[in-house]
Amino acid sequence: MTRPEAVVFDIGNVLIEWQPEQFYDRAIGPEARARMFCEVDLHGMNEAVDRGAPFRETVYATAARYPAWEAEIRLWHDNWIEMATPAIPHSVRLLAALKARAIPVFALTNFGDDPFRIAEPHYPFLRDFDRTFVSGRLKVTKPDPAIYAAVEAETGLAPAALLFTDDRAENIDVARARGWATHHFDGPAGFAARLVREGILAEDEAA
Template sequence: MTPQAVVFDIGNVLIEWQPERFYDSVIGPDRRRAMFDAVDLHGMNDRVDSGENFRDTIYATAEEYADWRDEIRLWHDRWIEMAAPVIDHSLRLMKALQARGVPVFSLTNFGIQSYDHAATHYPFLREFDRDFISGHLGMIKPAPSIYKAVEQGSGLPPEALLFTDDRADNIAAAAARGWQTHHFTGPQGWADRLVHAGLLSREEAA
């Protein structure tokens, strides 16, 4: 069926999210690898995405690892540099869908305070027709419950939703519920999928 709404992940779909790249540029690849081996920074970030306080969680983790205290704090203090730049073609696709009258939702693993911070830099984060943000929901992808929350919140059946995400596990969880899906590996492939679905013309998807 033709999708009735399109659901965007944000990190690495609309905005690049590359903490390792950021730390490589600040402390060098060798020290970055040593830090990521010593500290579960992505696990720390999952806690933020689940609704824990952005600053408090990161600063508390920093105090647990004295050797990396200053570096860990950068995850909060210079966070916006990790979440950059915007993927311009993806943003054009979002706006083109909305210009066509297609509802566009977000479904993102994102903290409460970090999302508010990001939205001050990226105003389009306030322009979705519906937001499904993990920090507010208290659950993160790929938990089946977060996809159920989108279905219930939107009032749409699974097969009416077309979802893109850069992580295969998140896509698989959505597909298991009957969603239409696209594994995002770049904006051109996503553009082609939207054209194939009949939601955009080639010109609109350019």
């Protein structure tokens, strides 16, 4: 079996926690949050941003359509960095260990272009990737096969040379169908163990 030559990271819930409901539970309380998420397709709004729609305009336009929730919806833009937090320290250490080993590391993420620019100063490790594939820039999101094809084309690596970790099974399934090595992320410890099994990192490097 071919050992992977490069590691591809998802970002949300792999390197940075992404749980908007938890943010709104803190901001407006669980009951109001549940009502708002029932009445407003906030995740659909965010998916539009991930596909390249302008961040502020998309959030504010959605807020304007729901006057009862206008101030709360605007928080998705105005307090976004408080929603995309915190970093997942062990995952960040794994990224650093791979870089120290000179293993190529790529990001493949459903992320709006503007939100990604906001995140970079707060999370300097986002600049550590050899290549970053951001859906908002490519105008296509996982699990569309086109975004995986873009990684293959731009890196010049065969599918079997790529080890991809993502927290969403549907994203993993498409990568696996293309021949990528995959790891369904359910915490950094499991991914660390996978990197050791693959011979990419030593146990002490993966700690």
